[in-house]
Amino acid sequence: MARKLTWRWVLIGVVTAFGVYSMWPTSKIKLGLDLRGGIHLVLQVNTDDAVRAEVDDAMERVRGELSEKGFPPVSMTRLAEGEVGFRFKPAPNTPDDVLRDVLDARLPDFKVSRGVEVTATLKPEVVRAVRDMAVRQGLETIRNRVDQFGVAEPTIQRQGIEGDRIVVQLPGVDDPGRVKDLIRSTAFLEIKPVVAVAPTREALLAARGGVVPDDSEVVPGDVEDLQGRVTGREYYLLKKASVITGRDLRNARRSQDQYNQPAVSFTLNPAGAKKFEAYTAAHIGDRMAIVLDNKVRSAPVIRGTISDSGIIEGNFTVASAEDLALVLRAGALPASITYLEERTVGPSLGRDSIVRGLRAGLAGLVLVMAFMLFYYRGAGINANVALVLNAVLLLGAMAAFKATLTLPGIAGIILTIGMAVDANVLIFERIREELALGKTVRSAVDLGFSRAFATIVDSNLTTLIAALFLFQFGTGPIKGFAVTLSIGIIISMFTAVFVSRTLFDWVLSRRGRVETLSI
Amino acid sequence: MRLLTNTSFPFMKYRHVFVGASLLLVAASLGLLFAGPGLVMGVDFAGGTQLTLKFVEEPDLGRVRAALESLRLGAVTIQRFDEVGAHEFLVRVQNPKQEGDFTAQMVAALDRELNGAAGGLRMNLQGMEAIRDDLVAADPDRVGGDVEDRRRHYQPMAEGILALRKEKGILTSAADLQGLSVLSAASRQYLATAARFGAFSLLAADNVGPLVGRDLRNKAAQAVGFSLVGMLVYIWFRFRFAYGVGAVVALFHDVIITLGALSLTGREMNLPTVAALLTLVGYSVNDTVVIFDRIRERLKLDRGKSLPDTMDLAINQTLSRTVITSGLTFITVLCLYLFGGDVINTFAFVLVVGIIIGTYSSIYIASPVALAISNLLERRREARRRR
Numbered sequence: 044m045a046r047k048l049t050w051r052w053v054l055i056g057v058v059t060a061f062g063v064y065s066m067w068p069t070s071k072i073k074l075g076l077d078l079r080g081g082i083h084l085v086l087q088v089n090t091d092d093a094v095r096a097e098v099d100d101a102m103e104r105v106r107g108e109l110s111e112k113g114f115p116p117v118s119m120t121r122l123a124e125g126e127v128g129f130r131f132k133p134a135p136n137t138p139d140d141v142l143r144d145v146l147d148a149r150l151p152d153f154k155v156s157r158g159v160e161v162t163a164t165l166k167p168e169v170v171r172a173v174r175d176m177a178v179r180q181g182l183e184t185i186r187n188r189v190d191q192f193g194v195a196e197p198t199i200q201r202q203g204i205e206g207d208r209i210v211v212q213l214p215g216v217d218d219p220g221r222v223k224d225l226i227r228s229t230a231f232l233e234i235k236p237v238v239a240v241a242p243t244r245e246a247l248l249a250a251r252g253g254v255v256p257d258d259s260e261v262v263p264g265d266v267e268d269l270q271g272r273v274t275g276r277e278y279y280l281l282k283k284a285s286v287i288t289g290r291d292l293r294n295a296r297r298s299q300d301q302y303n304q305p306a307v308s309f310t311l312n313p314a315g316a317k318k319f320e321a322y323t324a325a326h327i328g329d330r331m332a333i334v335l336d337n338k339v340r341s342a343p344v345i346r347g348t349i350s351d352s353g354i355i356e357g358n359f360t361v362a363s364a365e366d367l368a369l370v371l372r373a374g375a376l377p378a379s380i381t382y383l384e385e386r387t388v389g390p391s392l393g394r395d396s397i398v399r400g401l402r403a404g405l406a407g408l409v410l411v412m413a414f415m416l417f418y419y420r421g422a423g424i425n426a427n428v429a430l431v432l433n434a435v436l437l438l439g440a441m442a443a444f445k446a447t448l449t450l451p452g453i454a455g456i457i458l459t460i461g462m463a464v465d466a467n468v469l470i471f472e473r474i475r476e477e478l479a480l481g482k483t484v485r486s487a488v489d490l491g492f493s494r495a496f497a498t499i500v501d502s503n504l505t506t507l508i509a510a511l512f513l514f515q516f517g518t519g520p521i522k523g524f525a526v527t528l529s530i531g532i533i534i535s536m537f538t539a540v541f542v543s544r545t546l547f548d549w550v551l552s553r554r555g556r557v558e559t560l561s562i
Numbered sequence: 563m564r565l566l567t568n569t570s571f572p573f574m575k576y577r578h579v580f581v582g583a584s585l586l587l588v589a590a591s592l593g594l595l596f597a598g599p600g601l602v603m604g605v606d607f608a609g610g611t612q613l614t615l616k617f618v619e620e621p622d623l624g625r626v627r628a629a630l631e632s633l634r635l636g637a638v639t640i641q642r643f644d645e646v647g648a649h650e651f652l653v654r655v656q657n658p659k660q661e662g663d664f665t666a667q668m669v670a671a672l673d674r675e676l677n678g679a680a681g682g683l684r685m686n687l688q689g690m691e692a693i694r695d696d697l698v699a700a701d702p703d704r705v706g707g708d709v710e711d712r713r714r715h716y717q718p719m720a721e722g723i724l725a726l727r728k729e730k731g732i733l734t735s736a737a738d739l740q741g742l743s744v745l746s747a748a749s750r751q752y753l754a755t756a757a758r759f760g761a762f763s764l765l766a767a768d769n770v771g772p773l774v775g776r777d778l779r780n781k782a783a784q785a786v787g788f789s790l791v792g793m794l795v796y797i798w799f800r801f802r803f804a805y806g807v808g809a810v811v812a813l814f815h816d817v818i819i820t821l822g823a824l825s826l827t828g829r830e831m832n833l834p835t836v837a838a839l840l841t842l843v844g845y846s847v848n849d850t851v852v853i854f855d856r857i858r859e860r861l862k863l864d865r866g867k868s869l870p871d872t873m874d875l876a877i878n879q880t881l882s883r884t885v886i887t888s889g890l891t892f893i894t895v896l897c898l899y900l901f902g903g904d905v906i907n908t909f910a911f912v913l914v915v916g917i918i919i920g921t922y923s924s925i926y927i928a929s930p931v932a933l934a935i936s937n938l939l940e941r942r943r944e945a946r947r948r949r
Contacts, residue, residue, distance in 0.1 A: 077905075080728075085774060218689025219767065220666050244710075255708060384774040385665065389614070389728070389765040399903035406901065407894030414890060418565075450906060451837035454913075457894060458841045462848060465887040469852065472883045479567070494859070501800055502851040506844045508796050509789035513840060516785035518778060520833040524840060 048552060051545045058537070059432060062439030071442040073196075074214075075449030075523060076388055078397050081214035082222055085384035088207050092379050093177035094127055094170055097152075101163070102129050104149045109133070112141055128153065128164030178207050181380065185211060185226055187338075208383065219387045226380070233285035234319075237330040237342055240279050247278045258283055262332070264339030279339050281332050286322045291315025297364040300354060305364035307355045316351035324348040400453055407457075408434075411464055419471050421561025425546040426467040426539075433463045433531075433538040440530045449523035459531025462503065466539035470495040471562055484560045488547050496540060507532045566882040573877050573925060574870040574933070580926035584815060591822025601825055604832035605768050607782075609775035610636065610656040611664040614766040616732045617649040621676070621761065629675035630655060635664050644904040648731075650765065665767040677760040683753075685723070685733050686763035694720035702752035718744050732763040782836045789840070793847055801854055804939060808932030809850045812923040816846050816916060823915045829908045838909040842916030845891065849884065849924040856880050857929070869936065873929045888921040 066072065076083050102119055109116055119131035133142055146155050146163075153163040165173075182201055189197050189211065198212040216222060238259055241247035247261060248254065255261055259280050266275040295309035311319055323345050332342040333355065343355050412430065415423040437456060441448060474491030482490065507529060514525035595601060605612040623640055630638045635655045643650040653672075655664060669687060677684075683696045697716040698709060705715045722744035727733050736754040739745060745753075770778070790810060798806035817839060824831065856876035864872070877884075895917060899910035 087773075216689070218692065221689055221691060261708075261710070381771075382769070383771040385767070385769040387665070387764075387767040389731075389763075395903060395905070399901065400898070400906055403898045403900070403902040404894070407897040410893050410897070411890045414893075418886070450909070451834050453906075454834075454837050454841050454909060457898070457913075458844055461845065461887070461891040461894065464890055465848065465852075465883075468883050468886050468890075472880075472886075475564070475567070476879070498852050498855040501855055502848040505793050505796050505847050505851050508792040509840070509844060509847070512789035512792045513785045516781060516788055518781045518833075520837055521782060521785055521840070524837040528844065 048545065048549060051541070051548075055542055055545060058436065061443075062432075062436040065439035065443040066435065066441075072438060073442075073445060073447045074397075075447045075452065076212060076214060076386070077450045077520075078448065079214055080388045081212065082216050082219050083384070083386040083388075084211040084219075084222070084382060085202070086209050086211070086226075087381045087383050088178045088181040088209065089379045089381060090174035090177045090207050093180075094165065094173050095121075097169075097173050098127060098129055098165060101150060101153065101165075102131075105131070105145060105163075108145050108149055109137070109142075112145070114138075114141065122162075122164070126164060127170055128162065130160050130162040132160050174207065175205070178209070182209055185209065189213065189222075189226075219385060223382070233288050233334045235281040235283075235285045235332050235334055236326070237332050238280040238282060240277055240330075240342070242275070242277050244278050247280055251280075255280075262334055262337060262339050264332075264342070279332055279342065281334070281339075285334075286331065287311065287315045287319050291318065295368045297361070297368045298354065305359040305361045307359070307364050307368045308352060309355070309368075310352040311350075313351070319353070320348060320350035323353075400450070404453065404457065408460065411460075415464070415467070419562055421550070422471055422474075422547075425543045426464070426471070428546060429467065429538040429543045430460065430463055432542055433460065433535055436534045436538065437527070437531050440534060441527065444526075444530070446526045446530070447523060448527070449520055451520040451524040452527040455524045455527030455531060458506075458528060459535055462506070462532065463535035463539045465502075466495070466499045466535060467543060469498055470539075470543065474560070474562055478560070478562075484558065485551060488551065488560070492540070492544055492547075499536065499540060503532050503536055564882070566885055569878045569881055570874070571878060571881070572874060574874050574930070577926065577930040577933075581930055584819075584923070584927055587822070588815060588818050591818050591825070594822045594825040595818075599825055599828065601821065602828055602830045604830035604835070605654060605770050606832045607775050607779045608656055609770050609772040610654055611668060611767070611769040612652060612654040613665065613668055613764060614643060615651050615653055615672075615762045616765050617651070617762045618732060618734050618759075619761075620649055621651070623651075625675055626651075626653065626672065629671045630668060633664070633667055633671050635667070650904075665769055669764060672762065673760065676762060677758065682758045683756055685753075685757045685759050686727065687760065690720045690724045693723055696756075697749060697752075700752055700756065702748040703746050704748075716749070719746070719749055727763065731765065733759055735759055778833065782833070786836070786840065786843075789843070797851065797854070801858060802936070804935035805854050805857075805928075805932045807935050808928040808930075809847055809854070811931045812850055812928035813843055813846055815923050815927050816842060816919045819919050820912055820916050824908075824912070827911070829911060832908070834906070834909050835912060838912035838916070841913060842920055845913075845917060846920030846923060849888070849921060850928040852883065853877055853880055853924055853929060854932070869933055873933060877925055877929065884921060884924070888917060892917050 098121060102121070106116060106119060114134040114137040117132040117134060119129060122128045122130060142157075142161075146157075146161070150163055152166055152169040154166055155161060155163045178201060182199065186199050189199060196214060198210065200210050202208040202210055211222075211226075213222060239247060239250070244261060245253075260283050262279050262281055263276055264279055266277050291311050291314060293310045293312050293315075295307055298306055298308040300306040327345050327347060330342050330344050332339045334340070341355060408430075412423075412427045415426045415430075417423070419426065434456075437459065440446075441452075446452075470491050473495045474487050477487035477490045478484070510525045510528040510532065513521055514529065517525055627638055627640060630653065633655070637656045639652075639654045639656070641652045641654075643652045653668070655668060673684070673687065683693065685693070688696075694713060694716050697719060698712040701712060703715065705712045722742050723733075723739070726738065726742055730738065733739070736750075736757065736759075739750055739753060742750075790813060793813075794806045794810045796806075797809050820839065820842060824835070829835070853876055856879055857873055860867075860872045860876050860879075861869075867875075892914070895910055895913040898906060899914050902910050
């Protein structure tokens with residue numbers, strides 16, 4: 044008996060220590076926006092825009108190439124709504140092989156059918172990829188903008204794996220207008236000459252008498268290690284006049300340099316190419332900074348003359364190269380955005396509801412505990428210890444799982460505590476019944492626990508099943524409710540049954556022969 | 563102390579009376595829901611833009627309404643939030659046909675109507691960065707340097723102002739800034755003349771487009787539907803089919819009557835209200851299972867007894883537990899209802915009503931329905947055997 048008790052105490056001790064460690068300090072518990080204030084946005088990326096842009100781009104390529112060869116197409120129109128592609132009539136004197144070559148080279152992503160007219164439709168898998176890319180690009184752009192906002196713990200997620208909705212949660216921010224302006228504004232890409240780099244602003248300006256020269260500006264950038272993790276900040280002194288801007292850029296994608304290292308290649312439009320060629324030819328060996336949203340993304344050294352296409356080398360991983368390509372393309376949001384849902388909770392409202400909710404909840408809890416003590420005497424202490432432990436473990440588990448506590452989550456906690464109390468009431472009433480039937484104290488306790496246990500398992504499992512379905516299908520607040528409820532049910536089975544039982548056994552084992560039980 | 567031990571109330575004997583009363587209540591609730599006022603759909607499900615505003619003093623609601631109606635966005639509803647002395651109101655524009663956010667438009671319209679002249683530094687409506695940038699532009703402390711330097715200088719002041727606003731809910735005049743020690747004397751002086759405090763501050767804004775509204779509604783219904791089926795199957799598996807039906811009928815009974823109470827009191831359906839309904843479902847099923855469990859145990863112990871007698875015995879034996887648990891839970895939610903504040907008031911209301919109904923239904927609905935279904939099944943089995 045004593046040995047059996049020892050390991051039970053150890054288990055309870057370990058679990059309690061874990062609970063207290065996880066929940067302390069209480070600031071580790073993540074509060075939902077409804078409790079802490081902040082902004083919640085759901086926006087939809089209108090991916091049709093991106094698909095249309097892809098088609099337009101292809102139309103331009105074909106028209107340009109055919110015109111260059113001297114056979115400008117006669118009429119070229121986008122296909123009607125619902126179809127993705129375009130059609131055109133080639134100039135009547137276009138040689139067949141020229142047309143074929145152009146179509147093969149310029150429209151790899153299209154299904155092309157040729158008759159009197161040429162009809163090109165974008166392949167379905169490419170359409171899917173374009174849409175996906177548009178959402179990812181939107182996500183990346185929004186992330187960059189929000190980073191600039193300096194919010195702690197922002198959540199920026201895609202809803203569903205293939206969804207076109209993006210959820211943005213910014214705790215503590217209370218000006219939705221500004222956030223939306225920031226998201227909507229086009230990110231501006233600039234490539235500028237680097238004058239100097241230093242780890243701090245002060246160091247950067249020290250050589251210049253502490254003032255920024257009129258033709259220059261200070262722009263911060265992240266220092267990254269080889270894995271692409273941000274390890275610090277550095278400051279660049281850049282010329283204000285940019286060599287080229289996002290308007291000159293046609294495309295950017297991840298590629299490889301001559302050493303097979305990940306790199307980013309980009310193409311420029313003719314005007315941009317002319318400017319860039321002139322500049323790079325004159326500044327081989329200098330550094331230029333790629334600035335996006337007023338932050339230096341990378342500052343490569345110019346190795347040679349670059350005209351209409353270039354490559355950016357650096358310490359890229361595949362992922363970081365992909366990111367930079369995305370960032371370059373994301374100079375403007377790839378598609379327009381519709382706001383579907385927007386919630387702002389002022390911090391005072393959130394704080395008010397926490398304070399009041401907690402106060403009322405605590406008042407309820409104190410009344411419940413007082414009743415348990417009054418009605419069940421000694422056994423009431425057991426129940427109350429189990430109840431407090433239940434609350435500690437629940438908060439600890441929420442902190443450990445990084446679950447978010449919301450108002451409906453508090454409802455889940457109340458239901459859980461109700462069920463924990465109920466479990467003890469069930470057990471105690473059963474023990475009383477068994478005592479009334481004339482059983483000895485020990486066997487009444489044994490029977491009370493074992494018989495009540497079946498009931499508790501049934502009622503808790505029924506609720507747990509419901510909670511799991513709610514978690515699977517629910518959204519937002521309903522999910523928050525389901526999370527606390529599921530965690531709570533499992534914990535209350537532990538505290539109300541296991542811990543309470545251990546306390547009973549401990550009391551009984553200390554007293555040797557037991558005639559009476561305070562219950 | 564003991565309550566209600568060794569009772570022998572003949573619950574099953576009067577079951578027809580109670581089932582009849584329940585049917586009336588359910589019918590009345592359904593009448594309210596479908597033929598009467600129905601449910602007031604909150605912004606979560608109906609779509610629209612809802613602002614929670616705090617006013618310096620009791621506002622002229624006619625002007626508030628007129629200002630919003632002049633935008634022609636949709637039906638305007640205004641509702642008091644919290645106590646009278648707090649001067650807080652929920653102001654909503656229902657616009658189920660349009661996607662888009664109307665917060666800025668609504669705030670601007672109210673600002674024009676209630677605060678007069680547009681523009682300037684609006685202390686109660688603008689965020690930290692806007693207030694900071696206004697100070698940066700005016701530079702009352704003559705920091706000079708470039709924008710970055712000035713931002714660093716004024717940032718703590720703007721943060722201090724926001725923290726104060728967070729604490730008070732609304733800043734009423736420059737006098738409120740007196741106690742703010744982070745504010746430099748020059749800045750305070752500047753704000754006393756440049757800042758506009760206005761009649762209201764924005765505590766919260768919710769905008770739900772019709773697309774998301776429909777989504778939320780469908781998902782909530784789906785979640786509730788699936789969890790009901792899940793419970794039915796579990797109880798069927800653990801007990802018998804008749805009991806599963808009894809439990810689920812009792813749940814529908816509880817939910818319908820509680821919805822009726824919501825309709826009667828004109829309270830809103832929102833996501834938190836759904837969470838409260840789910841809490842009630844969880845609570846009620848828990849209560850029902852406890853009684854069923856005892857019925858199952860008694861059926862094994864005394865085999866000769868009729869099912870109604872066994873049910874009576876089981877309900878009586880668990881009666882003290884039922885009363886204590888319900889009573890304690892009731893006390894807790896009553897505390898929430900009375901002292902929990904307006905944000906969770908509807909939530910607590912659902913639970914207060916739900917616990918009464920849920921406890922009642924576990925005794926008077928779940929068991930009688932289980933009895934009726936098992937009699938029905940028995941009779942059909944009998945008939946088949948005779949054939």
